[in-house]
Amino acid sequence: MAQTAIQLKSSGTATTNWRVWLGVAPFLLFAFLFLFLPSLRLFTASFTDSDGNFTLSNIIQLFSEPFIVNAYKLSIQISAVTAVGGGILGFLMAYAVTVGGLPRSLRSVLITFSGVASNFAGVPLAFAFVATLGRQGFITHILRDYLGVNIYDAGFNLYSFAGLSLVYMYFQFPLMVLIMAPALDGLKREWREAAENLGATTTQYWLRVALPVLLPSILGAMILLFGNAFGAYATAYALTGGRIGIVTIQIGAQIRGDVLYNPGLGYAMAIGMVVIMAVSLAGYSWLQAKTERWLR
Amino acid sequence: MKPRKSLINLFSLLLLVSIALAACAPAATEAPPAATDAPASDPMADLVAAAQAEGMLTTIALPHDWCNYGEVIETFKAKYGLEVNELNPDAGSADEIEAIKANKDNTGPQAPDVIDVGFSFGESSKAEGLIQPYKVSTWDSIPADAKDPDGYWYGDYYGVLSFLVNTDVQPDVPQDWADLLDPKYNGQIALSGDPRASNQAIQSVYAAALANGGSLDNAQPGLDFFADLNAAGNLIPLIANNGLVATGEIPIRITWDYNALAAIDTFEGNPNATVVVPASGRFAGVYVQAISAYAPHPNAAKLWMEFLYSDEGQTLWMKGYCHPIREADMRARGVIPADLLAKLPDVSGAVFPSLAQLNAAAELITTNWDAAVGADVQAAP
Amino acid sequence: MNFWSRLRRFPLWSWIWFIIGGLYFVLPLLATFEFSLSWDPEIPFKAYQRAFEDNDFWETFIYSNILALATIVVSIILIVPTAYWIRLRLPEARRLVEFITLMPFVVPAIILVFGLIRIYSSPFNIPFTDIRLMQPLTNFKAGTNILIVAGYMVLAMPYMYRSVDTGMRTVDIRTLTEAAQSLGANWYTIVTKIILPNIRSALLSGALLTFAIVVGEVTLASFLGVDAFGPYLFLLGQHRAYEPAALSFVSFLLTWLAMGLIQLFTGGQGQAAGAH
Secondary structure (H helix, E strand, O other): HHHHHHHHOOOOOOOHHHHHHHHHHHHHHHHHHHHHHHHHHHHHEEOEEEOOOEEEEEHHHHOHHHHHHHHHHHHHHHHHHHHHHHHHHHHHHHHHOOOOOOOHHHHHHHHHHHHHHHOOOHHHHHHHHHHHOOOOHHHHHHHHHEEEEEEEEEOOOOOHHHHHHHHHHHHHHHHHHHHHHHHHHHOOOOHHHHHHHOOOOOHHHHHHHHHHHHHHHHHHHHHHHHHHOOOOOHHHHHHHHOOOHHHHHHHHHHHHOOOOHHHHHHHHHHHHHHHHHHHHHHHHHHHHHHHHHOOO | OOOHHHHHHHHHHHHHHHHHHHOOOOOOOOOOOOOOOOOOOOOHHHHHHHHHHHHHEEEEOOOOOOOOOHHHHHHHHHOOEEEEEEEEEOOOOOHHHHHHOOOOOOOOOOOOOOOEEEHHHHHHHHHOEEEEEEOOOOOHHHHHHHHHOOOOEEEEEEEEEEEEOOOOOOOOOOOOOOOHHOOOOOOOOOOOOOOOOOOOHHHHHHHHHHOOOOOOOOOHHHHHHHHHHHOOOOEOOOOHHHHHHHHHHOEEEEEEEEHHHHHHHHHHOOOOOOEEEOOOOOOOEEEEEEEEEOOOOOOHHHHHHHHHHHHHHHHHHHHHHOOOHHHHHHHHOOOOOOOHHHHOOOOOOOOOOOHHHHHHHHHHHHHHHHHHHOOOOOOOO | OHHHHHHHHOOOHHHHHHHHHHHHHHEEEHHHHHOOOOOOOOOOOOOOOOOHOOOHHHHHHHHHHHHHHHHHHHHHHHHHHHHHHHHHHHHHEEEEHHHHHHHOOOOOHHHHHHHHHHHHHHOOOOOOOOEEEEEEEHHHHHHHHHHHHHHHHHHHHHHHHHHHHHHHHHOOHHHHHHHHOOOOOOHHHHHHHHHHHOOHHHHHHHHHHHHHHHHHHHHHHHOOOOOOHHHHHHHHHOOOHHHHHHHHHHHHHHHHHHHHHHHHOOOOOOOOOOOO
């Protein structure tokens, strides 16, 4: 037993170190072949202009053009808002069907539904929300005809930042549910019992025991939500016609437009996105390292 | 201890999976043998035989409801027995060009043989060496300003920007661009794309310029018009599509007349809708065809062009409410069925921009749209 | 016992959250459904009739399902051992692998597909010679299928990895591994017989997410020329008014059904919280 333990704990001397990396070799190879190689163009093309010559102007424009800087700010904002909002709501729903004591059948329903809803995006989602909360939407009608409340007069507008966030939640919080439900399963009943035996209230249990244990998973899920919103394109385009100029829409305009365009700039913006994801990941890693203390 | 066994399992599973997929995938239909036909001196018969030997044509960006392409493709398939591989119907012109570039070495079914792109893309593709010349047998009846003299690209059809109006929701139909500013249309108008990227949307702004004191050389009044429209609250930022028109969310959609007419057909009376070609500011937008320089099936591509530019092909487009490029010639010869002629809206006075004018206007509109409409949401500091 | 009497208390807040969440999910779907029925007052299901008249609907849907299953299986084979190895032996690789799994979010699908085509449409020669090893992947059907499954795996990677990683976090990997090893199990047995069953609910989440992504995916399939469900929906629905609403509602239901089946076959939803 001790022998085996030693085997496991050794992360290798210099001679055996590379052998340990072999374990992740298939994954790295796959990522190289099917993610990096095809995306290499992203990197090379961001340094070329429309005539094919080397240029740094695309990268410089990332910082100098106000519409690009604004695009990044908007993207980060909407991703952060929907990651946190979707995270909280998703966590609550996941809680409700796992620890929260709802019947088992509801859990099945929610999990499978979340699976589908997490990918319901783009034009169909935008259309569904327009049909619900647009000026002619059926909830708008119900509120107006039966409750006398005209939400549009009150300032609500589906075609705005708030409206777009609301729509994004549709695929954000199912994602949170799916990631958190298994994590919540891991909360052992013994911990709750032990806490209660020691006189803890529900709040104390959550604050001192459950949440610290769950925090790394919650953070991990939130960064996934952040990335998910950050890369979303079709929904925003369909709902706001490009009016809310998030980065993906600006990239689309450069790369896919019907008029003569500057793809180099588009690729440069995508590189910017990669950098932002890297920075977010660094922030998340730092947070996670802090919270994982509780688990060791 | 490396999981060598699982690697072997991985590869064998991959192999099994791909075999299974190959077996389960829908089978390709076989092309019938080449028609035993007229003597070898008939170039058309030679072309047909060569195309049938290739067996397949790959198209891209051809939605079935756009200019009746659905029927065009079916008729072509039935007539010559070729298989038609349809890539991304939602592709924009830039996607089509990118598809050619990405597939340069590819002889598989992902490489497009023929493209249908916006007017500006003809010249730029030729300059980049992405297309090959071919002059169809009816070449001479294509108007000179709609084709490349060397035969690299050629206009296929045109349409005029119009308003599709859901009359159930908005019975008061606007007749011209200026009418759109009326307060009764508050929150009811939308474009069919993003003017920073979409051909249709950019040309909508260009068209508004013509009606607002501008000209083919000056698109700025169009931007001003839309700025006013937006300030009045009449313009909503949604990308309009027929579903949204049908729900009544966007009773007025600015789009090509052929799209609007096709939409009315698909509505089948619910909702009631009508098309209005504005009284002033009639703007004609031309699309062009070209054959990819790297086409894996060049003969099928040429046969496709011959078909499109024959009277039959042009008439099928007309059934989709598009004005085929050879319309003047066909009218003169009296080969257009009278009922089709009756269905086309009156577009007299429509103006065609030159390539230079179009590029200049597009440049102006794409760079100034954000500032003009001022609807760009600013991020909180 | 104190704990049991608490449990008998009605979980009010759980129901409240569930109902709020449920409303939020269901209302937009209801709106879509209601719209799809409104085409012809006399024939409420007209849009559905039109949509189903086309044979290609079922063909493409089934084909996409097969692709989805293939993607799920290969993803699990690739990602579970990787996540396991990282947790167990190679924490240094963790950040690198997490970074890689977040990259698919920032690489637009259209760049990915054109990149895949560019690279895999040229013949595989032994470097510096003209000896052909293999035909380009894009030239034959099985090759294109391999390409698209690989592409789908890339798209699903963030979700699958995150699910698996979260699942493994809640299980004590080290102890299980030590115990299994001391009983003489080899790596293969450990991964398949010990680890996989313990992360079942996480695997299910990852599988469901992957499934939805694959069945709804349009860009990769349509540029690679694969007859998948996504492009079919697109081809049909772009310029129509009522059929797209009907189709999106139906595909939502069908995908949900398929997921229910997956859940049934994987033996359910893992443990209820805290049960052992």
